[in-house]
Amino acid sequence: MTDIDDTDEVLGAVSTAVLAVTRHLSVAEVLEVIVRSARRLLGARYAALGIPDDEGGFAEFIADGVSDRQRERIGPLPRQHGMLAALLRGGETIRVPDIQADPRFGWWPKAHPVMSGFLGVPIVDGDDVVGIVFLANKISGSEFDERDERILTLFAAHAAIALANARLYERSLELSVVEERNRLARELHDVVAQQLFSLRLTARSAAALLETRPAEAARLLERVEELSGTAIDELRSVIVELRPAELDSSGLVDTVRKFVELAGRTHGVTTEFSAEGELLLSRAGEVEVLRMVQEAVHNALRHARADLVTVALRGGESIVMTVGDNGEGFDPQSGTPRGLGLLSMTERTERLGGRIDIDARPGEGTTVTVTIPCEQPTARQASIEGES
Structure with a gap:
C-alpha cells in the first residue's frame, strides 16, 4: 500500500475492516469484505479468498479485481490444484516474484488474468487450514515484501475469527428461525x-x-x-409478529435510513438516502418496500463493486423507490446478472400492483426503480380497519 507508510496505521485499518465484517449477516458477505479490504490495503491488482470443500473444489471462492464478464469467461470455480493446493496442504505462506516460474504452479483457464507476483496465506483455525487468501500483481509494479506478508498474515488470522463468528451467527440464526x-x-x-x-x-x-x-x-x-x-x-x-418491529417503532423512512447508513459503514462505501412526500402504504406494503430496498442495496454491495450507493423514496400520486450505484453495471441484452435477485423484487412489485425498471450499462452502474400506486382512501381505510 503506497499511501500508508506507518505500520500502526496499517494495522489499525486492518482491525477496522475486520471489526466491520463481524457485523455481516452471512459468511458470504464476510468473505467479500475480507478479500476486498485485503486487496485495497496492500495495493494488489487481484485478490481472492477460498474456502475448500470435501470434493477437491471450493465451497466459496470470492475474487476481487475481476469483472463479472471476465469471471463468466473463466468458467467454473477453481479446483484444489497448483499453488492453491500448496497453500491448503502445506499450511505455509507462499511469496514468489513470478507464480508461473514456480514449480508448484499448475495452470489456469485461457480467460484467466495473467498473474506474476504472488502472496498467499493459509487461513488457520487451530490446527486446521479452513481457507486461503492470496494477492497477485502489485499495482505499483514492485514485488510483495516481508511487510506485506506480515500484514496479510495478520489479516488471515483475523479472517479465521471472522469466519468462525459468522458461522456461529448463521447457526444461531437458523436455530432462532x-x-x-x-x-x-x-x-x-x-x-x-x-x-x-x-x-x-x-x-x-x-x-x-x-x-x-x-x-x-x-x-x-x-x-x-x-x-x-x-x-x-x-x-x-x-x-x-412476522412484521419487523422497527417499522412500528420508527416508521418506514427511518427504518430504511438506518439500514442504508449501516450498510455503508459495514461495507466501507459511501451511501446517500433521501425521502420526500407522504408514503401511503399498508402495513404489508411497508414490509414489501423495505425488503426490496434491502435486496437492491445488497446486490449493489455484493456484486456491483460500487463505492457509492444511493437510495431515494418519493411519495405523491405514486410511490417511487430508487436504488442506484456507480458499480460495474451490466449489459441488459446479455441476460440477468448473477445474484441480482430480480425475480424476488419483481414478485413483490407485482403484489403491490406496480412495475420495476432496471437501467444498467457496462461500466456505468445500475439503477433499480420501483413504482407502485399509493393507497386510495377507501383501500387505505379498509387496511386500517382490518388492522385495528
Missing part, C-alpha cells in the same frame, strides 16, 4: 386450532337443530359468527 417457527406452530395449534374446532362443532350443532329448533339454531349461528371473529383476531395477532 426454527425456534420461532415452532413457537408460531404451537401458538396456532393452542389458540387458533382450538377456536376452529369449537367453530366446527357449533356449526354442526346449528345445522342439526335448524329444522326442529330454529330459534336455538339461530342462537348457535350467532355463536359461530362470534367464534370466527375471535379466530381471525387470534390469527392476525400471530401474523403481525
Whole structure:
C-alpha cells in the first residue's frame, strides 16, 4: 500500500475492516469484505479468498479485481490444484516474484488474468487450514515484501475469527428461525386450532337443530359468527409478529435510513438516502418496500463493486423507490446478472400492483426503480380497519 507508510496505521485499518465484517449477516458477505479490504490495503491488482470443500473444489471462492464478464469467461470455480493446493496442504505462506516460474504452479483457464507476483496465506483455525487468501500483481509494479506478508498474515488470522463468528451467527440464526417457527406452530395449534374446532362443532350443532329448533339454531349461528371473529383476531395477532418491529417503532423512512447508513459503514462505501412526500402504504406494503430496498442495496454491495450507493423514496400520486450505484453495471441484452435477485423484487412489485425498471450499462452502474400506486382512501381505510 503506497499511501500508508506507518505500520500502526496499517494495522489499525486492518482491525477496522475486520471489526466491520463481524457485523455481516452471512459468511458470504464476510468473505467479500475480507478479500476486498485485503486487496485495497496492500495495493494488489487481484485478490481472492477460498474456502475448500470435501470434493477437491471450493465451497466459496470470492475474487476481487475481476469483472463479472471476465469471471463468466473463466468458467467454473477453481479446483484444489497448483499453488492453491500448496497453500491448503502445506499450511505455509507462499511469496514468489513470478507464480508461473514456480514449480508448484499448475495452470489456469485461457480467460484467466495473467498473474506474476504472488502472496498467499493459509487461513488457520487451530490446527486446521479452513481457507486461503492470496494477492497477485502489485499495482505499483514492485514485488510483495516481508511487510506485506506480515500484514496479510495478520489479516488471515483475523479472517479465521471472522469466519468462525459468522458461522456461529448463521447457526444461531437458523436455530432462532426454527425456534420461532415452532413457537408460531404451537401458538396456532393452542389458540387458533382450538377456536376452529369449537367453530366446527357449533356449526354442526346449528345445522342439526335448524329444522326442529330454529330459534336455538339461530342462537348457535350467532355463536359461530362470534367464534370466527375471535379466530381471525387470534390469527392476525400471530401474523403481525412476522412484521419487523422497527417499522412500528420508527416508521418506514427511518427504518430504511438506518439500514442504508449501516450498510455503508459495514461495507466501507459511501451511501446517500433521501425521502420526500407522504408514503401511503399498508402495513404489508411497508414490509414489501423495505425488503426490496434491502435486496437492491445488497446486490449493489455484493456484486456491483460500487463505492457509492444511493437510495431515494418519493411519495405523491405514486410511490417511487430508487436504488442506484456507480458499480460495474451490466449489459441488459446479455441476460440477468448473477445474484441480482430480480425475480424476488419483481414478485413483490407485482403484489403491490406496480412495475420495476432496471437501467444498467457496462461500466456505468445500475439503477433499480420501483413504482407502485399509493393507497386510495377507501383501500387505505379498509387496511386500517382490518388492522385495528
